[in-house]
Amino acid sequence: MQQLWAPWRMTYVVSEPEPGCVLCNAWAGEHDDRTLLVHREADAFVLMNRFPYNGGHVMVIPRRHVGNPADLPAAEWAALFDLVRRTTLVVSRALKTHGLNVGMNLGRTAGAGIDEHLHVHVVPRWNGDTNFMPVLADTKVVSEALEATWARLRNAFREEAAR
Secondary structure, three states, X not given: OOOOOOOOHHHHHHOOOOOOOHHHHHHHOOOHHHHXXXXXXXXXXXXXXXXXXXXXOEEEEEOOOOOOHHHOOXXXXXXXXXXXXXXXXXXXXXXXXXXXXXXOOOOHHHOOOOOXXXXXXXXXXXXXXXXXXXXXXXXXXXXXXXXXXXXXXXXXXXXXXXX
């Protein structure tokens, strides 16, 4: 049997779920470095995914708590997807990606882990990022700490805003 040592997962395993919506709580929090909130605007924000599909996996989230895109006013939908567009640019530049997966899972049946607050996944991809580990060992290796990627993306959003 192969073993993968991942002691940081114990925090998740033994923690009590936080009350309320984890995405709304991240927006309302004062410590973006703790919640891994990378960038915020009036109607939307960018948050690192704590359980990423790949290193640098972020979510672009409307500030308004809605689970259905039809419930988001048109101006807020436009603001959300303008931020998605800019996030793809920032993530690609900062992490030197070869490609990106961008999408939403609407509803629990569609794979949404948080189905009551819609969000758009932006997942960096690199040539060869699917190697033997997920294929043979059913294990994904994320090669950079979330906090280090958060700092790189936070700085990249600030640089993009200054352009």
